[in-house]
Amino acid sequence: MRRLFGSVRSRATLAATLVVAVALVAAGAAVLLSLRSNLTDQADTQAERSARSIASYLALEKPFDKLPLDEDEEPVQVVDENGTLVAASEDLRRISGTGSDQVRPQAPTGGAGDEGDDDSDGGEDPLEHAEIEDRTKFTNGSATIDGESADYRFAAVRVETEHEGRLTVYAGAPLSAERRAVSTALTVMLIGFPLLLAVVAVVTWLVTRRALRPVEGIRCEMAAITASEDLARRVPVPDTHDEVARLARTTNETLSALQTSVERQRRFVADASHELRSPIASLRTQLEVGAAHPELLDVEGAVEDTVRLQHLAADLLLLARLDAGERPADARFDLAALTREEADGRPGVTVKAPEAAEVAGSRVQLGRLLTNLLDNARRHARSEIAVTVQRLGEWAVVEVADDGDGVPAGDRERIFERFVRLDDARSRDDGGAGLGLAIARDVAVRHGGTLTVRDAPAGGALFELRLPLAAG
Template structure:
């Protein structure tokens, strides 16, 4: 059961059925109330017409025994004393009018009243002789006529007569049609609503299955990708423009990014292994020669290989930390002071740096400027210039040399890891190809950029832009 209702299809179907059920219940109740009120109003109107018809006869002076009363509907005529003076034939029982008598008391049909009674009625009532009250009172009750019992809507009308005083007419109209219609409608609803809910459930189930079929295809393909570890595969993208299609496109974009990241990681490991193999092999060879022939030990070369290996390990460690998401920190750093410190002691390097504060890691920013200066000195003919200034909301540090520069086609490629533009040069002179990659990664982590363009002296100019503290 939990697995069933854990399905989106099941929950969507259940939700649709519940919503439709509530809507049908509300609509059904409204229809029944409206139908009942309408039929009750029709019965009330019929009862009022009957009561006013009898009242008109009384106002005209018609005797009680000559009144035209419909034997199919209950009618009572009551005098001012509450005495039943006229009633429908075959009336056996009545309730709801306040007068339960069904047999009129014998009295003279044209009997008059005393003057005192006339005066009292005149005081108690504002109706003129022969006038019928415009107001009608309504009530519900029941009556039995010729052995048949029904529910009725009663109308009560008063009429002032010339010789019999104030009379009250009660007339009823059967509510059988109203009850029959309500019963029939209720039965139809109780029968039709479940069928309609079944149709809604079936349609929702089928529609959601069709709508979620691409999601299942995406899930199945993702499961196969996970099992095969083949990140080159992609999930199917529906031709629609709905949320499922956007999910498929986003999933494929994520797979592409993941494939690129994994491939980059594999290439990084392979390149790192290759770069580490050379100094390790050289160092091992020197140590083996020294073990066999101590007099042939090249101590300077061994130290140089060890330092190169140490630097490469430090670069690889920093890249690993950057890839893991290491933050730059939130300390305030004087970029001008960092530039002056990194340029100190280097031959042919001139510095023009003003005090500009940025937020980040001093050690990482020192590594950026140090790598840029190493790269510039490696390619410069005679001079390297460093400048630090403020430009609006940015701190700009530029390192320029007077070398051959960087071709436009290579200006992005040089920031890739383990890339050397001059493959023929020695590794000792050219490094491992990680300095510029580290510099750009650090700049990006600090919310800045690192770009290269032509320098005024004809070489390369590297521009580091960081947001001010």
């Protein structure tokens, strides 16, 4: 059972069936109540009409034995103000719900039952001394007429007469039609509702299975990708424009990003291993020669290789932290002042920073970014390096321009890739591993900025760093 309702299809089918069941029960109850109310109102109307008809005869001082009590073959009682039954349907054998269970009339207490009293007032209109109340009371009860028992809706109408005083007429209307209609409707609902719920459950099950079929395909493909570790595979995208298709596309985008990240990591490890191999091999060779022939030990070369290894290790560690998503610090400082500090003491470098440009982030990382830009400019400049810091709208802009050969248009994005050297021999001799500009671009992006390159006015390369100014 737990496994059966553990699937989305089963839960969706159960939920849809329960919702429809609740709606059907509510609608059925409303229909039954409305049907019963309407039929009861019809019975009320019929009973009231009969009661008022008898009341109008009493208002005309009609004798009790002359009242048309058996015209509709329904139970009728006439009770005086003392509760005495003075007139009733001839075949009435039992009655309840009218306030009087008497079925045989008693002797009348006034003159209305005496023959010849109709004209005792010398032609005077009896309606002038009679009054029929407008209000009608309704009650439920039962009665037996001519040996048949049934439930009735009774209407009670009071009439004031001159000779008999206050009389109450009880007239009944059968509730058999209401009972039959409600019973029939209930039977139809008890038979039809389960069938309708079965149809809803089957349709929901089939529709859900069809809707979730692409999800199962995505799941199977993801399981195969996990088992094979082949990130080049992609999940199937259904020819629809619904949530499942968007899920498939998002999954493929995630796989593409993951594949790119893994390939980048593999290249990074391979390139790092290659870059570390040369200084380590050189250092080992020098140490082995020094161990065998101390007089031939190149101490300066060993120190140079060690420093190169130290810088490379620091670069690799910083890249690893950036790849891990390390959030830069939230310190506020003047980028113009930091630029002047990094350029101080460098030959051929001029800095133009007329105003402060406060930014937020890691002072150490941004200092490393500026150092890398200045080192790159020093390696390629012929004589001069011009640095400017200015505010443009909501940005702090740093430009580092040299008078070297510049960067070809086709390589202006490639130089920001890791371990890329356009002049491999010169970069290796100079101690560069092709990580400086990659680190600079990553640091800029982590701080919400950009780093691009274009031609400088002097003909060399101009690197432009844009960082958002600190809020406030």
